[in-house]
Amino acid sequence: MKRKARSRTLMYVILVIYALVTLYPFLWTLSASFKNYAEITGGGFGLIPKAPTLANYIELFLVDLLFPRWVMNSFFIATIGTVINVVLNSMAGYSLARVTFRGRDAIFYALLAAMTIPGQVLLIPNYMLIHRLGLLDSYGSILLPGAVNISYIFFMRQYFMNFSKDVEEAASIDGLSRYGTFFRISIPLAKPAIATQATFVFLSFWNEFTRPMLYLKREILFTLPLGIQRSQSKYAGITQWNEVLTASIVSIIPILLIYIVLNRYFMQGVRMEGEK
C-alpha cells in the first residue's frame, strides 16, 4: 500500500514538473505582453509585471498600421481556406465512399500515393507553378494548392462509408435529387466529422509559415506568423521584444479559444492524424 502511494506521488511529480515546463514559456510570454520593453529586456524571470501596462496591445492594434491587417489576413485566409476544404473534401470523400463509377479505385490509390510524397520535393516546382499562374503575392498562392487535403478526404470517406444507406434511400423516394440528397441529407448528418475537419484545417492555415513566406512579398498581405517573423528580424539585434512577444500571444489566443470550445472534435482529429 505504501509502495502504491509512493509510485503515485512519483506520477504526480513527473506530471507537475512537465506541466510547469510546458506552461512556463507561455505564462512568461503572457506576462511579458503586459510589461514595457525595459522590464522585459532587463532580466528577471518573474511572472508578475512590476508595472502592468496595456501599451504593447495599444501599440499593435491602434498605432501599428500593419499588425491589424495581418490579423485580418490570417482570419481571411484561414476562414476561406477552411470553407473551400470542407466543401471539396466532403464531396471527394462522398464520391469515393458512396458513388459507383469507373476509375474510382484508380483515383483512390493515386490519392493514397500522393500522400506519401514528402512536401520538400514539391516546394520548388510548386513555386514555379504559382509563378507561371501569376499567383505570386496573392492569396490564391496559398488557397489554390491548399484547396483540398487528402487526409481529410479519406477521413470523410471513412465517415460516409459507415453511414446508413436507408436515410439516403428514403430521401430519394421522397423525390430529392442525388445532389439534393448530398447537400440536404448527407452533409447535415456528417456534422461531427465536418467539425473535426474544419478545426484542424483552420488551425493549419492559421499557423502555416512556409507557403506565405515563399509567396507573399508585400507587407500588407502578410499573415500573422510571417509578420511576426519579419518584425523580429527587421532590426537585427534590437528586436522590439515587447511587440514581438505580444504579437505571439495575440496569434495564440484564437487557437486557444477553438481548442477549449471544440476540444471533443480536436481529440478525434488528433487520433486520425496518427493513423494516416
Next chain:
Amino acid sequence: MSRRVSRRTIGDHVQGYAFLAPTVLVVGLFTFAAIFFAVFMSFHKINLFKLEMTFVGFDNFTKMLSLEKTRVAFLNTIRFAAVVAPAQTALALVIAAALNSRIRARTAFRVVFFLPTLTSSAALTMIFMFLFSIPGPFNQILTGLGVIPEAVNWTNEIRFALKVIMAMNIWSTAPFFMTLYLAALQDVPISLYEAAAVDGASGIKQFFHVTVPHMRPITAFVFVTSIIGTLQMFDQAYIMSNGSGGPSNATLTMALLIYQDAFGMQNAMGRASALALILAAVIFTFSMLANRLNKNEKPYG
C-alpha cells in the same frame, strides 16, 4: 427497367467525376505534375529570371554532393534527428504512462500538455528565442543558480544554436506523440498491472516490465514518424536564423539548404531540386517503413 439502370449508372458517373474533379485537378497539378517537374528540373540548369532551362545531365547531383555546405547540412540534419527522435519518443511514453495511471485532473494535465502542439512555429520560435536570449529567463535561472558564470547568447553560439532548436522541437512535438501512446495504453489489460503489483513490482518496475514491452509496436511507429518529421525540419531553423542557417551554418538543415539554393542568392534551382529529390527518397523510405509498422500494429490496437 434496363434503361433506368443505365440512366442511374450515367448519373453515378457524372456525380462521381464532378465531386472529384477539383481534387483531381489540385492534386494532379500540385503533386503529380510537380513531382515530374522536380525530376525534370534536377537534370537542368535553370535561369529563373529568363525562365530558361539547359540540360546538364547529372551535374546538379555531382556538384551538390561535392559541396562542403551539403555535408554540413547533412550532418546537422542527422544530428538533429539522432537527438530529437529518441528523446521525443521516450518523453512521450513517460508522460503518457504517468497520465494513464489513476490520478486526479487527468483532463487538465492533458489540455495543458497539448498546448505547444497547437501553437504556430513562428510564435513558438519567438518565445524560445527570447527565453534563451541574454536577458532571457534561462540565463537568469542558470546564472542565479551559479551553473554558469555569465549569460550566454544561446541562439547565436555555434555550439548551442542547434541545441536550442532541438529542445524546442522535443518540447513542442512530444505531446502529439503522447496522445498516440495514450490511445494505445487503453488497450493494455489492467490485470497485467494488478498481477505485477501482487508480485510486488513497484511503479517503475511495472513501467519497464509491462508498459514498455506492450508499447513496442507503437514505439517503433512513433520513432519512425518522428524521424520523418525531424528530417524535414525547416520553419524553426529558418525563423531562428532568418533564413541564413547561422551562426556559421550551425542551424543549416537539408530543408533550409534546399530553400537557400532555390530562392536565395545562389539561384541554383536545379541543384536544389536534386537535393530535394535525394531528401525525398530518404523520407519516402522511412514513410514506407512507418506505413508497414502502422499496419502491423493495427491488430494490437
